[in-house]
Amino acid sequence: MNGHMIHCELDPLLAALSYVVSVLGSFTALQLAIAIPVAPAGTVRTKAILAAGAAMGGGAIWAMHFIAMVACKMPMAVTYDIGLTALSAVIAIVSCMAGLAIVGNGVFTPLKLAGGGLLMGVGVAGMHYTGMAAMQMPATIAYDMNIVAISVAIAVVASIAALWLAFKMRGTLPMFASALIMGVAVSGMHYTGMEAAQIQHDGSNAVATGIASGDFGLAIFLIVALLLGVVLMITLKRQQQRAQIQI
């Protein structure tokens, strides 16, 4: 056992589900985010940034990552360190808030787009690799740094494209396109990052003591249900506001 490489066997259904969740989270977040530029400065704008960042970081990125980890079947028990797992969520949420705040503040410029996309892309990558570091198992992980660099580049470039579509184009179709691209940013980064990981059994009989991946089920279900609820609420509220606008 000692020293042999361990390969992740991917459950295609769960892998597809992880992409769907990243798209749903992105759609919700971007719906919230497009209200940031028109929100009055102060509490209202801050709330819009917090909500959009939480949906993007917690829904699109964090929940996607852990569904994808459940989809990755390995021939050993894997649990997750609770502190690092929480930190990975914080990294995703805070970097998304910062990125969306930059893009949504004042007049939209290519520089702001690049800054916001960079922060969000790095946030996606930061969440992923912190989440990987939270893994507790009788194995060590080494990374192919070239593939790691590619995974970060995918996250940054796709985040910039998604933000450009969401903030500049008006209408539902561009918003769907933006969410699909953001889903590519998150999922593409994740699965490329997994390709970079070389997991090697270290021969120990370490007993995993953290949270088991199956325990994420409830948390992920709650996040997805919340995202769906928020989408529904935003849609209804905006329809109502639109109908009330007088000529």
Next chain:
Amino acid sequence: MIDVEFRITAERREGLLLELGRIVMNCGYTLLRPRTSAAGDGVLLTLAVRGPERNLPTLSERLSAHPLAQSFESSVLGGKASVAVPAVAARTRQPARADDAYRREVEALLPELARHFPKVLPLVVGFEREISPEHLEEASRYAGTRLGAWMFKRDYALGARMNLADSVRQIALPAMRSLRACELADGALVVKDSPFCGTGLHHGSSCHFLRGCLEGLLNEPGHLGKFDVEETACRNLGAAQCTFTFTPVD
């Protein structure tokens, strides 16, 4: 930060606070105390607001130019005394003139435009046939401005605040396409078959309604400053197509 009180009279109360409150917030101000009271045949709206001093001229201009506002006064609230605001901020508009009667006809048209949107151009052509020739340009342009502002608020308000070129491409162009086929050429917007041309109602350029729509779409966001739209070529004057350009107002 500066505290200012605006006193605005209007013919009607409906929608007044909502529309002016939105302008206040778009200019970065916070609404402190709105009060409405009867004033003659209309209503007096007193708005106490707080916000950045640099935006005060813009806010005053936009409030005083609002179609519902008949008269407009403002004063800075500094300590116990009120101080008159100089220049544009203290401008008092002239009371409604007889010439403004066309606005009432436009007000009657607007709900029809909203009801039939986006198939509104035949209605506007019909409206132009009924309005007196001396007010035709002004009335048609004003109706367009109101429709443009309405389209912006309904469908284009959410999203990034963009510069003029991007606003024309991402907002004005798709909005105008919902009314009539058009495209961009060298930063200008081109309409190939405006229904306002060749009606026999106009001696010069004829697409005042489309000009107004573009002005409403571009001026409603507020952050760009104010733009005039000019029709630099018109089929009614023999051009192959109608061309609209955008000029900032100082």
